[in-house]
Amino acid sequence: MTVSGKNPQPAASLKRSKFRHIGIFFMLLTCVCYSANSILAKVIVVGAVEIGFYRVCGMYLFVIPILLRHGVRGVDDILGPRHIRKFLLLRGFVGSMSGLTFYLAVKHASPGLATSIAFMDVVLVPIFGRIILKESLTPVDGVLACITFSGVVLIARPKFLFPSAEGDAENFVGITYAVASAVLASGTYLTLRKIGNSVNPFVPTFYFTTVSLVLYSVIIIVSGEFGIPCLAQVALICLLVLCGFFGMIFMTLALHTERPSTISVINTLQIVMVLLVQILYLHDVPPTSSIVGSCMIFSTSICLGIRKIVNEKRSRSQNKLEDGE
Template sequence: MGQLSESEMDESNNNIGSKILAESSENKSKRRIKIPHIGILYGLLSSVFFSFNALLAKLLSLNAVQIASSRCFIQYIFLFPYLIYKEKMDGILGSPKIRPFLWLRGFCGSVSGMLFYLAVRNLSVGNAVTLAFLDCVLCPILGRIFLKESLTVMDYVFALIAFSGVILIAQPPFIFPHLSSTTTESAFGVICALVSALMASSSYLSIRKIGTQTHYLIVTWYYSIVGCILDPVILIISGQYQPPCLSQIPIILLLTASGFLGQVTLTLALQHERAGTVAVLLTLQIIVVYFVQVVFLNDIPSMLSIIGTVLIFCTSIGIGARKIINERRRRVKK
């Protein structure tokens, strides 16, 4: 009566084994080290990667459009097999409802990247990166136009301060007639940087519209697809393609890796930390880039450029700080 059959004993042994495995997996999960404020670390890494990317673009003696094309092509090659492994083809393309926004994000993002590299080629690295940060000022304005989002008095104040910083960096001849630093190349670089910031803002709005409806790597993949199509077409029409030397290939690979890692760490930072905190952390990119420009490139900015950079830097800090305050107020109300 009290004895168990062999089948019952095997079943009880299996149950005991499964319980032991479950307990061990729980203990492993408990033993996993949770790094406090890991989102801040990701945000800092993102600033470093993007700064490194801008420096490599300045050092690489290739056409800016070709730099952007090479980055998109290499990024596409690495992303496509992974997405095929993780998702089916329909998963890679995204939901039909959000595909127009994915294509819009890809177009605006690739054009923004191409114009940013053109700005880096025609301006100092610090000025190009600083002007690119105007996207945080343009985003609320475009959000008001296309998404009917509200604007506050502070949005207009930040826009005015940032615009003053742009004028000091660009130094247009009709305002500064006695300065000889303004050239056709620098004027073209300023225009490229401003349009790049505008396209980046449009890209961010499309990402906001997409939300969490698809994997973040699919969003990056569309950036690569459009860049692989658009950039070569521009190179063919302009006739400016030049095959890279063997010595330039490692720099191209590093540039691609730094740009991709910057995007990944930025996404991870937004997943672990508040958007306002990440926005503040990204402004450190301006400091890192100017440090690299002075120390490694021996390019000392003018006093007007420094003042303009400080104005745009303070604007970015102010926008990020306001986001943090607003988020805290929403939490208190809840």
């Protein structure tokens, strides 16, 4: 679940692209990379904080050259305008905590269920947008939110609703971390809305890696839990870093060549991919109620994406009618 900036409107890029739907291909690669990231976080034996620390260290090797290539060299360019630096710092903190809680969720629960719950953010964003940014909230948003929360209940299977369910405390802790990750991810999207296009898209990523590095370092120092992984684990950690980085790059390319509404629909394939790999590779089959809950969350994400596509088509039709007049 991890993490990202806003990009220019894709319409112009669509006209310039030789392959009109190359963005869909880039988004499928994004889903593969982020799904692999979730699975690798489960099989790597080091702790969640260490995984996050290694990942942001690896991202630094890529983010700095990208910033320089995009002409972001001065202090003001890197730090951004003064009036939005507090939002950039908030984006970095909320994003780093979202990533950490997701890795903790994967460590305590199955990666498929953690990924499914993390996709709650698509219905939480409109709710928090209404509360914090005073954005409009439709009845459809409320219905989809109820379906999503019901799916989370089916995944968690609390004892007071499912007395006969065989659950363990560790799985419940993982689900709690996944919910926290979704809530924090919603905060990330809201801060990115507030930041808008006033800075280079990679500047929020720079803040994310910087704040994450500081935060994870402090946690490691305070806890004293840090060990040097063996050679086999180093290879897996490097693969996790590469998956996270290329997932970010493919997402950026997809946003430049395809409409965000289409991308949001394709992005939900992560739920299916992670669940399939969990069942086929890790031989971890979730309970039927958890699979049903995951399908409910998956369906709400699809519905929100389709609604965005329909709204965009209506908006384009309306603009054509106004231009015709």
